[in-house]
Amino acid sequence: MVEVDLSQPPFTLLDEAGREHVRRGMDMAYFDRDEVILETGQAGEYVFLIHKGEVAEVDPTLPSSTARIGHYTAGDLFGAISIINGKSRYRFIAEQECLCYLLPKVLFQQLCRTYSEFNDFFRQSLAHKARLLTEKRAEGGVTMAGFMLARASECMREPLLMEAKTDIAGAVRELNASHADSLLVRRDDALGVVTKTDLLNALVLDGLPQSCPVVDIAHFSLVTVAPTQYLFEALVQMTRHKVSRVVVIEREALKGVVELTDVLSYFSSRSYVVSLQVEQANDLESLSTASHRTPELVNALMAQGVKLRFAMDLLAALNGRIINKAWQFTVDERYFGDSCMMVMGSEGRGEQMLKTDQDNGLILDDDLEWPDIQSDMQRLTDTLVKLGYPPCPGNIMVSNPEWVGTVSQWTNRIAHWVEARDGDSLMKLAIMLDAHAVAGNPVLLERVRNVLFEYGSKDELLLSYFARTVLRFSTPLTLFGSLKKPQHGIDIKKGGIFPIVHGVRVMALERRITATSTLDRLDALAEDGRLKRRFADDLGEALALFTELRLRQQLAQESANGHKRSDRVVVQELSSLERDLLREALHIVKDFKQRLSHRYHLEYS
Amino acid sequence: MTGALMSYMALLDRHVTFFNGSLRTLLRRESDRRRYANSPYAWLFQPYMGEELIALACHAGRSGIFSVAAVPFTQQAIKTSDAYVMTLLPSETAARQTSLVPSQRQHQLQHAPQRTEVMDETNLSELVAHIGNRPILGWGLRRQLSGLNRALNAHLGFALPNAQVDLDLLNRRELRRRQPYVDPPTNLRHAAARYRIPLHSFSSVLDQATASALLYQRLQRLVD
The missing domain is CATH 1.20.120 (Four Helix Bundle (Hemerythrin (Met), subunit A))
Structure with a gap:
């Protein structure tokens, strides 16, 4: 019966009765500096919980400089694996005077049998432990649960599915009656979506009669999610495809529609609206305002324990959209089809959460004529600086002619780098490998990448x-x-x-x-x-x-x-x-x- | 005659190693041992040959309430899981069938909330059986034991016959060895802090017993 802090995992996986068992069953032991607590090959008799002091885990078969493979301090647990495996794989030595609580083997095994989660804790992989940590943090985050754990199915509307032969007038009446924003029609096996904007455009701009069947104005390229996917991913999809609704499909069957407005009302905290602001920005200034708010978004996501992968996806999509918008503001539309702007390094990998230096380049089609390209690219770099992306100290930017080139120029460069194989070339190859197209024609990047693979992979x-x-x-x-x-x-x-x-x-x-x-x-x-x-x-x-x-x-x-x-x-x-x-x-x-x-x-x- | 004396000397020798007390207590124990030779308590009077010790802490409160903790330990580990912690109520309080008076309640909560029993023969013999014939160790042991021994004498007819180690004396000896001219005031809390024993609370008897055991382990290692 000792006073021991059991508020940390794995003891949080026990219930109060289990913790009481632990308290009653624990012994204490004192170890002097350099005393061997558990020898290699020794059978584990206790799980050790360090109250004070430091313990090193040593592999005695290795030379002394690399022998130390682990280190435990107050609050850490060791020895459990030795019990599970029957004997200790390594040697545990007290680095300082050390007071440990001892959980006897029998009690530990009994706890493992009774509490499956406690058992799993010692047997599961790192992936599992990391999830525990996230969950634990999630409990701490106040508003988190509703946000991150919401799935598409929880925020989905009933789909309004209509006959293909319904006319526009009937569709409008039905839309109003059911307070929906969009409807779905089926043609053969494909589903199409018709929004209110589509109906307006059809009547006013295209001058179609009210009796025209809706199937003629429907879009058949749908953005879909599964009902079990996180709502968050639906938002990523909308951002990426620039649409304001996604269709929920489960095993080919239509389940519902998720509207952007619904998602936003779900995520009503201000920070999540950044992506909407980016979409709505019509000039550099409003884009800049939105762009400077992304750290706030990162902070909010982190505070709420959002799984990093989703947060990175959203941020990558957002950064991509911001750069794409900047491109649209600075570059003349006629060049869009024959040029490709790529981001590289961590941005290209989509692993950058906070804005770091811009690493970007430009690929041009071999036949493109672009007379004032240098000044245009300088302007693009300056715009990005204004948006909060600091210039790259290595000058890997579109304003640097070395990182602008036609497909054949890029091919020559890559060939040169592969041949040289010095530090600088290898670094450039690494940067180039992470390139990701954000604006213009992505096919050009594909061509360059194929060249890279051709040279590199064999x-x-x-x-x-x-x-x-x-x-x-x-x-x-x-x-x-x-x-x-x-x-x-x-x-x-x-x-x-x-x-x-x-x-x-x-x-x-x-x-x-x-x-x-x-x-x-x-x-x-x-x-x-x-x-x-x-x-x-x-x-x-x-x-x-x-x-x-x-x-x-x-x-x-x-x-x-x-x-x-x-x-x-x-x-x-x-x-x-x-x-x-x-x-x-x-x-x-x-x-x-x-x-x-x-x-x-x-x-x- | 000589033979009897020889065997008596042999007995004395055997016991002097284990009982570090005065001749009077020695003789008293020997007579107790004979007196209880045919009782169920006989084994308590046999010398102990194992490696365990019992860290003991007692606290006597007002109106006869008494808390005790006995923690077995070896040089390596302190078996807190096998600790015996109990608050004993005088039989007249228990007989009154009333709830505890506030001072008693406070004592119970502060020192040993785990278990409360009446101070009678059954419970005391359970305590004595738990301690067994292992040597006992405590801070200011004579003072600590006086209340307990009084109760034992009243209910069982003998005082604890075990070998005793007084931590206070041990600590003083160690201090004198290191700093012969300084005579610092000591108590368990000071001594624990001096040897960096990481226990924060010394209020319950269990804490005190555990701290005593840790301190003893420390002192033993210093001597080695």
């Missing part, structure tokens, strides 16, 4: 050179708690994000995967069989965790002291579950690096 030597940078920064497993000054933290970008992003990029090049976002690439690689699904999921979760920790850090710094951003995460400030996740995520990165070295023969570099 060239083992290039792949090896390309992959080598993954090993450039060590993954800071050993830095936990042993930093000279803890406030320096660990560099999560170099240690965690970069290896995953770049490693996945190399694999995507090898397997000719056109997706640009790392998470999509991972999906595609798993589909392709290049990676095991489980490992791909874990990598994705690890990346999401790093991004989220970094983003939170950046948001905190942004509100605290203007614009100084850092990628360092101070381990001591994290909760013990987060530390646990971070530890596991860094292990996954290490594992991934090893696979990469093996696949691309980096051992000798």
Whole structure:
């Protein structure tokens, strides 16, 4: 019967009776500095919960510089895996004097049998633990539940389906009677949508008679979602396709319609209206206002524990729309079909939440004549700066003629880079691989990308050179708690994000995967069989965790002291579950690096 | 005659190692041991050969209420799961069949809210059986034990025969060894803070017993 803090997972997965059991069943133990708590191969008799002190997890088979594979401090739990596996895989040593609570094996096993969630906690993958964390945070967020967890089916209207031969007059009467904004008609097997605007345009602008059947003015290219998809995704779809309603389809059957106004009233908090403002912006000024509000949106999404992947999708769609609008304001419409503006780097991967430096380029059709292109592009860059995208220090911008070119010029450049294989060329290849079309004609980018794949995917030597940078920064497993000054933290970008992003990029090049976002690439690689699904999921979760920790850090710094951003995460400030996740995520990165070295023969570099 | 003396000396030797007390208590224990040789309590008077100790903390309140915690521990672990914590009410209070007076209620909540029983032969022998013949350890043990032993004498007819380790004395000895000319005032809280024992509360008897056990482990390791 001891006073022990059981308000952290996994003990939150027990009920009060279970926690009382734990309290009654716990013993205490004191360990001196450098005392071995659990030896390699020793049978686990207890689960240890650290009350005070620090414990290192050591793999005695490794040389001492790399032997330290884990670090636990107050509030952390260890030894459970040793009980589950029967014996300890590693050695646990007290780094400082250490007071632990001991949960006896028998009690632990009994709890595992009684509480399935508690059991799962110790057996599940990182992906599962991360979900727990999100859920926990979601409970903290006040208004979150309704927002994030809403699915399309909860905000859907009954569809108004009409006979194909209904005329316009009948359709208007029916629309008014049912207070709907749009109706659906069926022609053969296809569904078409008719909005009130379509009806007005048909009568007034096209001068069609009221007796004209509605099927003639319907649009048959529908944007659809499944009823189980998050409402949030429906909003992303609307933003991406510039429509104000999506049709809900489940297994080919029509289920309903989700209207933009309904979604917005669902998300009535001001921040979510940014996407609408972007759509409605008719001049640079209103676009700029909307654009500068995206950090606010990010903040709101984060505070409410929205899963990072969805938030990134929305932000990527929004940024894309903002840049597209800027393009429309500055570039003459006649060039749209023969040129393609691409964003690159993190923007191209759609992994940028806050606005960072602009990385963009332009691809032109071989036959295009564009006399004052230089001044136009300078204006576009300046416009983007006004919209809150700072200029790129490496000058990777459309205003730089090096990043503007025709398809054949780009082909030559790529050929040159592949041949040179020096640091600068490899970096440019990496940037180019992440390119994503935001305005103009995306076919041009496809052509360039195919050239890139043609050169890159078979060239083992290039792949090896390309992959080598993954090993450039060590993954800071050993830095936990042993930093000279803890406030320096660990560099999560170099240690965690970069290896995953770049490693996945190399694999995507090898397997000719056109997706640009790392998470999509991972999906595609798993589909392709290049990676095991489980490992791909874990990598994705690890990346999401790093991004989220970094983003939170950046948001905190942004509100605290203007614009100084850092990628360092101070381990001591994290909760013990987060530390646990971070530890596991860094292990996954290490594992991934090893696979990469093996696949691309980096051992000798 | 010589043979009897020899065997008596052997007994004495055996016990001096375990009972670090005065000759009078020694003789008293030996006579108790003989007296209870055929009672169910006989085993309590046998010397203990194991590795466990019992950390004991008692607190006597007004109007006869009495709280006690006994926590078994070894040099490695403190078996808080096997702790014995109880508040004992004097039989006349229990006999009155009334609820506790406020001071008693406060005592109960502060020191040992886990379990409350009447101070009678059954409950006391349960406590004594839990302690067994293991050596007992406590801060200011003589003072702590006086109330308990009084009750034991009244209900069971003997005082705790166990070997005793007074943590206060142990701590003073260690302090004197380190700083011979300083005589700081000490209590359990100070000593725990001095050895950085991370317990924040010392109010309940269980906390005090646990802290004593931790402190003892600390002191033992310092000596090693």
